[in-house]
Amino acid sequence: MIPSLKININKFPLNRKQRTLFNIIISIIFLVTVILGGILLDEERIVTNLSERNSAPSLEHLFGTDWLGRDMFARTVMGLALSIGVGLIGAIGSALIALLLGIAAATMGKMADRIISWIIDLFLSVPHLVTLVLIAFTLGGGFKGIVIGLTLTHWPSLARVIRAEVMQIRSAEFVQVSQKMGKSQWWIAVHHILPHIVPQLLIGFMLLFPHVILHEAAVTFLGLGLSPHEPAIGIILSESMRYLSSGMWWLAFFPGLCLLIVVRMFDQIGENLRVLMDPTRSHD
Amino acid sequence: MQLEAKDVGFRYGDGPWLFQRVNVMLEPGEIVGITGPSGRGKTTFCRILAGFESPVEGTVHVNGAPLPKSGYHPVQMVLQHPEKATNPRWKMHKVLNEGYQPDKELLDLLGIEQEWLTRWPHELSGGELQRFCVARALGPNTRFLIADEMTTMLDANTQAQIWHAIMSIAKQREMGILVVTHESKLMQRLCHRVIDFNEFD
Numbered sequence: 112m113i114p115s116l117k118i119n120i121n122k123f124p125l126n127r128k129q130r131t132l133f134n135i136i137i138s139i140i141f142l143v144t145v146i147l148g149g150i151l152l153d154e155e156r157i158v159t160n161l162s163e164r165n166s167a168p169s170l171e172h173l174f175g176t177d178w179l180g181r182d183m184f185a186r187t188v189m190g191l192a193l194s195i196g197v198g199l200i201g202a203i204g205s206a207l208i209a210l211l212l213g214i215a216a217a218t219m220g221k222m223a224d225r226i227i228s229w230i231i232d233l234f235l236s237v238p239h240l241v242t243l244v245l246i247a248f249t250l251g252g253g254f255k256g257i258v259i260g261l262t263l264t265h266w267p268s269l270a271r272v273i274r275a276e277v278m279q280i281r282s283a284e285f286v287q288v289s290q291k292m293g294k295s296q297w298w299i300a301v302h303h304i305l306p307h308i309v310p311q312l313l314i315g316f317m318l319l320f321p322h323v324i325l326h327e328a329a330v331t332f333l334g335l336g337l338s339p340h341e342p343a344i345g346i347i348l349s350e351s352m353r354y355l356s357s358g359m360w361w362l363a364f365f366p367g368l369c370l371l372i373v374v375r376m377f378d379q380i381g382e383n384l385r386v387l388m389d390p391t392r393s394h395d
Numbered sequence: 396m397q398l399e400a401k402d403v404g405f406r407y408g409d410g411p412w413l414f415q416r417v418n419v420m421l422e423p424g425e426i427v428g429i430t431g432p433s434g435r436g437k438t439t440f441c442r443i444l445a446g447f448e449s450p451v452e453g454t455v456h457v458n459g460a461p462l463p464k465s466g467y468h469p470v471q472m473v474l475q476h477p478e479k480a481t482n483p484r485w486k487m488h489k490v491l492n493e494g495y496q497p498d499k500e501l502l503d504l505l506g507i508e509q510e511w512l513t514r515w516p517h518e519l520s521g522g523e524l525q526r527f528c529v530a531r532a533l534g535p536n537t538r539f540l541i542a543d544e545m546t547t548m549l550d551a552n553t554q555a556q557i558w559h560a561i562m563s564i565a566k567q568r569e570m571g572i573l574v575v576t577h578e579s580k581l582m583q584r585l586c587h588r589v590i591d592f593n594e595f596d
Contacts, residue, residue, distance in 0.1 A: 284479045287447050292494035292534070293467035306484045 131383045138376040142195065145373065149192020152185050168361050175361035178354060183347075187366045190344040191373055193337070197254070198324040201261030205323070206316040209266040210308075213273025217281065227274070234267040243326055247335050257336045261323050269315040276311055280304050310388040317381030321374035328370060344370050396458045397422050398444065398470060398539045398571060403453035405439055413439055417453070419590060421539060421571040426562075428574045428582040431592025437575050438475070440592075441543045444573065445472035457538065467494065471532040472541040475548075477524035481516040488512040491527055495534040504560040505530050522553040529557060533564060539571040547576065558585065 125133065160180035168175040174183035216227035234242065243260045250256035280286060286303050294302075330336040331345025339346055344366055351362035397420060404415035413436035421427055429437055442448040444455060446462045455462050457469050474480045481490050491497060491512065505526045511519060519527075525545065532540060540561070546554040562585070565572055576582055582589055 283482075284474055284476070285482045288472075288474070288480055288531075289493060291446055291468040291471065292531075293465065294493075295465075303482055306482075 128387065131386050135380050135383045135387075138380045141376055142373065145188060145191045146195055148188040149190075149195075152189060165359060168365075174365040175359075177351070177359075177362055183361065183365060186342045186347060187344070187369050189342040190347055190366060191369055193341060194324050194327055194344050194370070195373065197258060197261070197327050197337075198320050200258050201265065201323040201327070202316055202319040204258070204262030205265035205319055206269060206312060208262065209269035209273055209315065210312060212266065213270040214277055216270070216274040217277035224274075227270070231267040231271055234264065239264050239322075239326060240329060243330055244333070244335055247330055252335055253338055254341075257327060257330060260330070261327060265319055265323055265326075269312075269319065272311055272315060273308060276308055277304060280307050310384075314381050314385045314388070317377060317384060320377040320381070324370070324374055324377070396469075396538055399456045400440075400444060401454050401456070403440070403443060403450045403455065405436060405443060405448070405451050414592070415452070419444075419573075421573060423538070423569040423571050424565065425588075426565065426572045426574065426586050428576065428586035428589040429592055430575075430577070430579070430582065430589060435592050437592050438543055441472060441541045441573065441575060444539075445470050445541050447472070467534065467536045469536060469538040470541060471534070471537045471539070472543060473525075473528050473532050473545045475544045477521060477528045478516065480528050481524060483516055485516070486512070487514055487516065487519065487527060490516065491531060494531055495536075497530045497533070501530055501533065501560075501564070504563065506556055506560075522549045525549060525553075526557060529561065533561075537570065539573065540565070541573045541575075543575045544577070545574075546581075547578075554581070 158181070160176070163172070163176050163180045165178055165180075166172060166176045172182050172184065174187055176182055177186075212227050212230075216224045242264045246260035246263055247256040250259055280303060283303075286299055289299055289303060327336060328343070328345040328348070331343050332349045333345075334349065336345055337343040339350075347366045348363055351359070351366070354362050399421070400417055400419040402415075403417045403419075404412055406412045417440060419427070429440070431437055439448065443450050446464075446468050457463075462468070462470070481487075491507075507523075507526050507530060511523060511527075516524060525548075529545070542561075546557055549557070558581075561572070564570065572585075574582065574585055
């Protein structure tokens with residue numbers, strides 16, 4: 112055996128599939144903890160406490176406190192939970208629109224395809240953030256505005272993927288063979304086409320998630336999203352900007368880092384799912 | 396029960412005619428070969444007979460009636476590339492049982508082993524996959540089989556085994572077979588008569 116090939120053997124007793132599953136489970140546990148934390152922490156943890164203003168991170172206040180004496184750890188966890196919630200609704204809505212329009216474009220004839228493809232191109236030609244700001248602003252901002260904005264802006268790339276996938280499978284030889292065995296359109300849709308779309312949809316959904324969360328934080332940061340009373344990450348970051356120059360680095364550092372970790376976790380889950388669901392890689 | 400193609404012609408869009416006035420009659424139990432250079436529309440003609448494509452002109456009749464649009468098609472086709480004709484997300488037992496449940500005898504005849512049934516299509520070789528496609532096409536209601544370069548990519552042993560199996564089944568069931576191949580030796584061994592596709596330009 113070539114000596115350089117032996118390095119990794121027995122270092123990880125798990126094979127690649129098990130390691131992928133392990134990664135997914137770790138990510139999910141982390142995210143669930145954040146969400147549960149956000150729900151279970153009561154508002155008392157973030158009440159203003161003027162006797163403990165501007166304290167640096169310590170064991171009592173892991174992420175320090177802000178200029179009103181609010182515990183940054185509790186605020187961060189609540190903000191993350193809120194972001195994940197908004198992201199969840201936005202990503203589900205987007206994935207649903209993508210599924211409907213993708214299938215409609217692929218199955219309802221040339222005219223429908225042309226119209227839907229045109230809409231997809233239209234949305235893709237403008238940066239998400241611009242459309243998102245426009246829609247959120249038109250709807251008056253707040254929770255409703257931002258969720259509708261996120262839902263309406265994030266579907267085009269996934270819709271395009273689904274359209275292409277459905278078209279490819281519809282013309283595949285195994286589908287034609289299936290038709291000639293007397294299978295109905297419905298049977299083929301459920302047994303042949305759906306199993307190809309579901310993984311794409313799930314992975315697309317998981318990869319939409321970090322996008323949606325980041326954009327939510329960005330719009331809120333710009334002041335067009337969630338209202339300033341909510342402990343959203345975007346609000347925390349934009350408020351902390353004013354205090355950064357006075358050396359209170361922990362106000363932006365920990366919330367920003369946590370946002371990054373959460374986004375990375377979702378990305379991890381999506382990528383790992385992709386590996387798990389590909390039958391040609393099932394034995395790696 | 397006979398398969399009859401009458402004055403069949405085909406072209407893509409407004410392009411030049413691929414072929415015109417093709418007349419082929421296939422009786423039950425008869426084995427007919429089609430030869431001709433590449434690109435003359437042999438495969439397209441087979442697809443028309445199997446109902447994958449409809450002819451631009453002319454008609455195809457089975458037993459005097461037009462080809463059925465839905466339901467089990469009496470003319471089944473085995474394609475050239477088995478890896479494209481099997482759903483990559485289905486295990487082999489599902490692929491095999493899609494149209495009907497083949498019995499053990501047929502599987503033995505085609506040399507399909509039990510352990511292959513639990514595998515994914517990409518875990519089988521082309522020859523092994525093609526056996527599944529053949530078994531799948533030989534349903535109880537199949538009256539005619541179209542073999543479009545079915546064994547071209549297989550080695551001589553596998554070719555012989557598959558053709559041997561098909562021949563015995565065809566004889567037993569009085570099934571008509573249309574063979575497309577470039578190998579004249581194989582054609583001579585199998586076919587009762589041969590149609591040259593060059594005639595139909």
